[in-house]
Amino acid sequence: MSKRKPVVIITRKLPEAVETRLRELFDARLNEHDKPLSPAELVEAVKQADILVPTVTDRIDKSILMQAGEQLRMIANFGNGVDNIDVETAALRGITVTNTPGVLTEDTADMTMALILAVSRRIIEGAKIIGKDNTWQGWSPTWMLGRRIYGKRLGIVGMGRIGQAVARRAKAFGLQIHYHNRKPVHASIEDELEATYWDSLGQMLARMDIVSVNCPHTPGTYHLLSAPRLKLMKPEAIIVNTARGEIIDENALARMLKAGEIGGVGLDVFENEPAVNPRLLDSPRAVLLPHMGSATIEGRIDMGEKVIINIKTFVDGHTPPDRVLPSMV
Template identity: 65%
Template sequence: MSSTRLSVVVTRRLPETVEKRLSELFDVQLREDDQPMSRHELVQAVKQADVLVPTLSDRIDATLIAQAGDQLKLIANYGAGVDHIDVQTARQHGILVSNTPGVSADDTADMTMALVLAVTRRIPEGLAVMQSGDWEGWSPTALLGGRVAGRRLGILGMGRIGQAVARRAAAFGMQVHYHNRHRLRSEIEDELDATYWESLDQMVARMDVISVNCPHTPSTFHLMNARRLKLMKLDAVIVNTSRGEVIDENALTRMLRTHEIAGAGLDVYENGSEVNPRLRELKNVVLLPHMGSATTEGRIEMGEKVIVNIKTFDDGHRPPDQVVPAML
């Protein structure tokens, strides 16, 4: 164990219990407000910290890493996704990268199902009617949606979150299908009653609902491109609680406007908080502000994982959630 306390810089406000524990263990610099650090502030942070604790709102690229001081040895990411961090360059500079996997699977899967229901049952439209005061009572033909039971759900990415979605979808009576980089073991397929599709194109063309649950990597960028989106059935919907870059957002917007796709539920966007304004105008789209993992329990668990990774590193061992380029 080191004789002096590690210098830790946290880029965003974290739950109070997490910040308190970090302060007890390390020489920590916390944020006073919840605004993302400016580029200048990030540069100063990497120049002075032994450990940087960023979030997905921070761009930790090669240029920033090149300005880091020699003392920076760990980037302990608060979150599972690390597509905002140049892991390869960090490794070349002798800086380890860790993340917080497995914490938000259930929370994100819950939100996935919420979006499936919101789109297929037109929940936001009903909410808007009630909030406007225009509701005049029940009608046999008003706001007719579709039944989810019996529909085919195609899950793109069958990791922890995808499998959690599969379990929930089965409880709603949906038929579970999936495409994944590697096929699941037969016993897991049997447990989930899930059908594997080696061809993503063939799966997309036959599903009623597509759920995007794969990470953003160079190989998944625009995996749902214009050509593949056109394979979807006219009455199909797509839901994304993973990363916005997996879907070609402009192509999706065009097809939603022309009703080549029935609807979409999105919690993430290709350009972060800069959402396509044409997308905002569509009634067949449900938009959420990246809140798939936003539960108090999940955020605290993420912080606990960050602390374990830093403490293990401080004790001279490999962080349990270390990320290496080969994993990406």
């Protein structure tokens, strides 16, 4: 990298403190209007940038990367997941990829518990009744009955940082912790969480009252919760997803919800974002949020600081701390 400040193109508007620091350190080009870049605009960006800072909604696939200029040496993703980037093609072209792991754990776990409570206790349905039209007729012993979460079994799909943070919160609420993972977590973590490991996802799903999806989206987890697996769940069970929409077969989930074959769903992510399946929108038993699980001021600033550290380390000639290799995806 030459002595001049590297050109850093940021695809979306970031917190002011983060943008200011990027401008101080680099020749940073900001997206002041926060308008998502089109594929053609992304191509133009990779032709100009020394370093690209995309977000998880920017698809940096092979077709984009093959048109990148020779000067593009780094993609510093503003996000934990890198399923939006063709990491293998980037590596073949000598482009370093980084992400922002760890900083979204607590925020996403908070949102997971919020969805579990919202679906189980019908919080959104209740809030809508006391609105502008206020159709509430007063308390009734059999009206708006939800389900208690205390003492229920929670099955966590993916026991990484976020899955473990969810488990700690859920344990405090009196839930029994079960999990499916590529391999069991360390025995000390299992003991702390009093968690039960299931090698078979299907066997776990069939026994759970609540299922939380917390694994990353990879080719191996696409439609991990397929129609046959979803059919294994108890009809009164609920499922929440704060990971990636592609992990669940959304059409199958919508069909089951409409048919009353599942108790309820809480989704912060969708298979074809920002589009949402109309059948989900029509269901009173679906709590739907616009991908806001990590949307806290503190979380966004922490993400920005990670991006800056990764870029500064790379520019200084060292391996960035959050480098992502193809073997890790």
